[in-house]
Amino acid sequence: MKNIIINTGNYIAAKAAVMAKPDVVAAYPITPQTTLVEGIANYVASGEYKGEYICVESEHSAMSACIGASATGVRTFTATSSHGLLLMHEMLHWAALARLPVIMCNINRVIGPGWNIWADENDSISQRDTGWIQFYCSSNQEIFDTVIQAFKLGEHKDVALPVMINYNAFILSHTSMPAEIPSQKEIDDYLGKYKPLWRIDPENPVTFGNIIMPADYEKVRRAMQYAHENAKKLIPEIALDWKKKFGRFNGDLIEKYRCEDAEVILLAMGAIAAESKVSIDNLRKEGYKIGLARVRTFRPFPVEEIVKLAKKTELIVIDRNISCGYEGALFTEVKSSLYNKSDAKVSGFIAGLGGKDVTYNHIEDMCKKAIKGKLKETVWYGFEEVKK
Amino acid sequence: MSKKYNVVTSISYPKEGAMGKTGSWRVFKPIFSKDKCVKCLRCWIFCPEGAVKKKKDGSVTIDLDYCKGCGICANECNVKAIIMEREEQQ
Numbered sequence: 001m002k003n004i005i006i007n008t009g010n011y012i013a014a015k016a017a018v019m020a021k022p023d024v025v026a027a028y029p030i031t032p033q034t035t036l037v038e039g040i041a042n043y044v045a046s047g048e049y050k051g052e053y054i055c056v057e058s059e060h061s062a063m064s065a066c067i068g069a070s071a072t073g074v075r076t077f078t079a080t081s082s083h084g085l086l087l088m089h090e091m092l093h094w095a096a097l098a099r100l101p102v103i104m105c106n107i108n109r110v111i112g113p114g115w116n117i118w119a120d121e122n123d124s125i126s127q128r129d130t131g132w133i134q135f136y137c138s139s140n141q142e143i144f145d146t147v148i149q150a151f152k153l154g155e156h157k158d159v160a161l162p163v164m165i166n167y168n169a170f171i172l173s174h175t176s177m178p179a180e181i182p183s184q185k186e187i188d189d190y191l192g193k194y195k196p197l198w199r200i201d202p203e204n205p206v207t208f209g210n211i212i213m214p215a216d217y218e219k220v221r222r223a224m225q226y227a228h229e230n231a232k233k234l235i236p237e238i239a240l241d242w243k244k245k246f247g248r249f250n251g252d253l254i255e256k257y258r259c260e261d262a263e264v265i266l267l268a269m270g271a272i273a274a275e276s277k278v279s280i281d282n283l284r285k286e287g288y289k290i291g292l293a294r295v296r297t298f299r300p301f302p303v304e305e306i307v308k309l310a311k312k313t314e315l316i317v318i319d320r321n322i323s324c325g326y327e328g329a330l331f332t333e334v335k336s337s338l339y340n341k342s343d344a345k346v347s348g349f350i351a352g353l354g355g356k357d358v359t360y361n362h363i364e365d366m367c368k369k370a371i372k373g374k375l376k377e378t379v380w381y382g383f384e385e386v387k388k
Numbered sequence: 389m390s391k392k393y394n395v396v397t398s399i400s401y402p403k404e405g406a407m408g409k410t411g412s413w414r415v416f417k418p419i420f421s422k423d424k425c426v427k428c429l430r431c432w433i434f435c436p437e438g439a440v441k442k443k444k445d446g447s448v449t450i451d452l453d454y455c456k457g458c459g460i461c462a463n464e465c466n467v468k469a470i471i472m473e474r475e476e477q478q
Contacts, residue, residue, distance in 0.1 A: 097397065097398075099395055197394065197395040198393035198395045198399060204390050206390055206400065206402070207399070207402070208398065208399055209398055211407070212398045217398075219396050220397055220398065222396075223395075
């Protein structure tokens with residue numbers, strides 16, 4: 001019989017993390033991530049989680065503790081959000097350059113000032129260049145599946161990179177949905193034992209993080225780039241293998257929804273992308289040949305997939321982030337993917353900043369505006385004008 | 389010799405002079421007087437680079453290939469058997 005539980009994104013992420021049996025969890029609570037680490041603490045109290053749970057004094061320390069633990073060759077997990085993620089920034093680079101597969105959930109939340117705890121993706125988007133693999137989830141089931149798959153991917157010998165699993169504050173983190181949970185034995189068999197590429201070992205002394213000369217440093221960066229390219233190949237393989245073993249498929253680098261005969265494709269991430277499925281169904285009923293490509297991995301970026309989509313279609317991009325001085329980050333990345341490969345028309349929207357609600361009605365409205373083809377620049381959807 | 393790991397990141401495997409001959413960084417050079425030395429081995433203990441070598445007779449010698457000239461040995465020597473002198477221009 002299937003084991004289906006109904007719980008919030010955070011508690012389901014905690015369940016997934018504990019089932020992966022990390023040897024060390026180091027975390028610091030921050031809204032809206034708090035219930036995730038609280039969930040793991042509950043598993044410590046009940047005896048279900050038997051690893052080392054370190055309550056640190058800051059997020060910088062949380063990431064540092066995970067790096068230290070991971071460097072001894074063990075499995076590690078942490079979680080954070082918004083300002084917590086930003087405080088980790090230095091150590092995010094460190095984990096990636098050290099090739100340590102720390103697995104972390106980040107619950108996308110607004111950055112202050114303008115104190116606000118709601119959904120906004122500027123926190124993780126601003127960590128784009130740290131070398132972390134970035135997933136964006138859109139359901140609690142996907143959070144569970146992606147956390148487990150992240151250990152498989154990050155710990156793979158051809159990747160050896162940290163993985164960040166992002167999902168929107170409250171819309172996912174605090175909303176209950178059903179999720180099917182495999183048995184502990186199935187997860188144990190699926191993940192196997194972590195075999196680190198390198199580790200700190202008194203029997204085999206090495207210095208880590210020593211000075212290296214420019215030509216060698218360049219090799220470290222190149223190797224990270226190769227690892228991301230390997231991840232791009234492995235993510236679809238892991239997704240198919242998961243489907244074979246557990247019968248569920250959340251998409252790979254992107255999730256395609258009703259794209260087969262589409263003349264227009266909407267691209268979005270996270271909760272907005274989940275909401276978009278309703279809009280696509282409604283627009284189809286009205287006769288629009290439209291589909292959705294939900295971008296699951298922002299790094300590595302699914303360039304080839306997007307080029308394929310843009311062969312016969314025009315594209316619409318909705319960003320729940322803004323790179324001030326330019327435009328939405330996904331919009332930029334999508335357009336640069338197409339450079340020299342496609343002349344598809346691309347329209348960009350900024351929507352849902354500061355956790356502002358983006359409903360299927362709004363998304364349908366945005367799609368119709370873009371299809372009419374009068375957009376000259378990025379549109380801030382439903383925006384009340386401020387002084388220029 | 390340490391086992392090498394198959395990963396491209398900054399790992400240094402211990403060996404003598406892993407960073408090359410660091411003695412070339414020196415400005416001041418330690419001059420050791422065997423006559424004054426009482427074989428207390430304070431210099432040998434305190435040298436941060438392992439450049440003071442212990443000899444069989446309990447006395448010491450300084451490996452100038454790796455001595456960076458920090459002067460800790462001269463500072464620690466209670467009988468002034470080590471003094472620091474400015475290195476001559478090469």
